[in-house]
Amino acid sequence: MTEATFPQCRIDSERLMNPETTEKLLNKIVSVAGVRRMVLNGQRLPATVPYGPARGQANPHPMRKTIHVGDQEIPLQVHVGTVLLEIENKDVIPALKAAIEPVFTDFSFRIKEGKFMKTEPSLVDYCKYGPNADKAMLGLADPSSKSKPIILQGIR
Amino acid sequence: MAYKPQYCAGSSVVAANRRKQMDPAHKLTKLRDVTDKDIVLIMGHRAPGSAYKSAHPPLAEQQEPACPIRKMVTPTDGAKAGDRVRYIQFADSMYNAPCQPYLRSYLEAYRFRGIDPGTLSGRQIIECRERDLEKYAKDLVNTELFDPALCGVRGATVHGHSLRLDENGMMFDMLQRCVLDKKAGVVKYVKNQIGEPLDSEVKVGKPMDNKWLKANTTIYHSLVGSAYRDDAEAVEYIQRIHGLRVKYGFMPKE
Numbered sequence: 001m002t003e004a005t006f007p008q009c010r011i012d013s014e015r016l017m018n019p020e021t022t023e024k025l026l027n028k029i030v031s032v033a034g035v036r037r038m039v040l041n042g043q044r045l046p047a048t049v050p051y052g053p054a055r056g057q058a059n060p061h062p063m064r065k066t067i068h069v070g071d072q073e074i075p076l077q078v079h080v081g082t083v084l085l086e087i088e089n090k091d092v093i094p095a096l097k098a099a100i101e102p103v104f105t106d107f108s109f110r111i112k113e114g115k116f117m118k119t120e121p122s123l124v125d126y127c128k129y130g131p132n133a134d135k136a137m138l139g140l141a142d143p144s145s146k147s148k149p150i151i152l153q154g155i156r
Numbered sequence: 157m158a159y160k161p162q163y164c165a166g167s168s169v170v171a172a173n174r175r176k177q178m179d180p181a182h183k184l185t186k187l188r189d190v191t192d193k194d195i196v197l198i199m200g201h202r203a204p205g206s207a208y209k210s211a212h213p214p215l216a217e218q219q220e221p222a223c224p225i226r227k228m229v230t231p232t233d234g235a236k237a238g239d240r241v242r243y244i245q246f247a248d249s250m251y252n253a254p255c256q257p258y259l260r261s262y263l264e265a266y267r268f269r270g271i272d273p274g275t276l277s278g279r280q281i282i283e284c285r286e287r288d289l290e291k292y293a294k295d296l297v298n299t300e301l302f303d304p305a306l307c308g309v310r311g312a313t314v315h316g317h318s319l320r321l322d323e324n325g326m327m328f329d330m331l332q333r334c335v336l337d338k339k340a341g342v343v344k345y346v347k348n349q350i351g352e353p354l355d356s357e358v359k360v361g362k363p364m365d366n367k368w369l370k371a372n373t374t375i376y377h378s379l380v381g382s383a384y385r386d387d388a389e390a391v392e393y394i395q396r397i398h399g400l401r402v403k404y405g406f407m408p409k410e
Contacts, residue, residue, distance in 0.1 A: 015323050016322040017322075021323060043315070049313070051313070052350055052351065053352075057352065059332075060332075062332060079322065
């Protein structure tokens with residue numbers, strides 16, 4: 001199989017997004033053909049207080065909700081501020097921009113092309129996944145994380 | 157000629173606000189009315205109405221050694237009563253929050269007595285005797301030094317200073333101690349400063365509007381406020397300090 005390098009882009013919003021806005025945004029992204037992988041970046045919202053005098057107590061947070069994207073439920077673990085995308089080719093970016101523009105009515109956003117996700121295994125990836133790492137998993141999660149990716153069926 | 161403190165260099169609004177906040181002769185404008193009970197609830201050191209716990213007997217009851225300094229310095233109420241030392245900590249957003257960690261330590265040193273401020277990049281803690289603390293905390297929350305959306309009372313898990321605001325205009329808080337009641341437009345504390353849920357919500361008032369924040373902020377921000385580089389006097393001052401420090405490193409002999 002030919003080794004292909006896919007272009008990547010990043011969507012930054014001026015404000016950290018509420019779960020409702022994230023849901024709207026992701027549904028718009030899913031509607032565009034040609035998105036291969038996606039990472040939601042932001043500040044972590046743990047279910048329990050991780051440290052300090054209240055350690056271990058429940059941490060109810062209005063920004064930690066389960067959202068419905070495509071045909072899947074996604075439990076948000078972060079307060080989303082940035083979305084990283086790997087796309088099939090550069091032509092997808094204008095389509096993506098046109099699709100998500102209506103979501104950002106109250107604040108601005110930026111879409112930037114570059115390299116934001118790992119495409120080659122690092123040392124920790126090697127320790128975790130071994131020599132035959134699945135490249136689809138690289139850069140999606142911290143190697144020590146037990147979470148698995150959510151597969152969204154797009155329009156194809 | 158009597159010495160007149162100048163507090164802070166700069167020709168911008170930000171510098172003027174810094175000088176204003178630091179100057180003890182300037183009376184801070186009161187903007188909200190958070191009660192003593194509410195302050196105690198937010199800090200979470202004792203139940204409202206309960207007695208102050210003490211670390212030592214009241215000064216009047218204990219034999220003090222003969223010391224000229226003790227004769228010169230009048231103890232604060234908390235020290236007199238032998239209160240425990242307790243704290244309040246603030247995190248301030250860099251998106252035009254009215255007060256900032258470094259400045260907080262300056263202004264507290266100018267305005268309050270018997271305090272131990274600790275400054276970090278995005279948060280500032282002040283420690284003092286409990287009953288003094290409650291008095292000072294009231295000033296810190298009720299006056300122009302505080303904005304319900306952009307300043308947070310956070311004992312632990314303080315991250316938020318340098319992050320983008322959320323859609324509601326609130327500074328990020330992993331423990332979400334305060335939430336914006338969209339209907340009433342008021343910010344309510346639902347947890348105390350270390351993140352334990354409160355039995356009753358504590359209202360701390362409406363977030364200030366952008367115009368007020370921009371006119372009263374004490375932080376330079378090139379995107380949402382006034383840029384540091386536009387303040388010629390502040391730049392000149394910092395360059396002078398920088399130059400002198402570098403030269404002093406070579407121990408010049410005059």
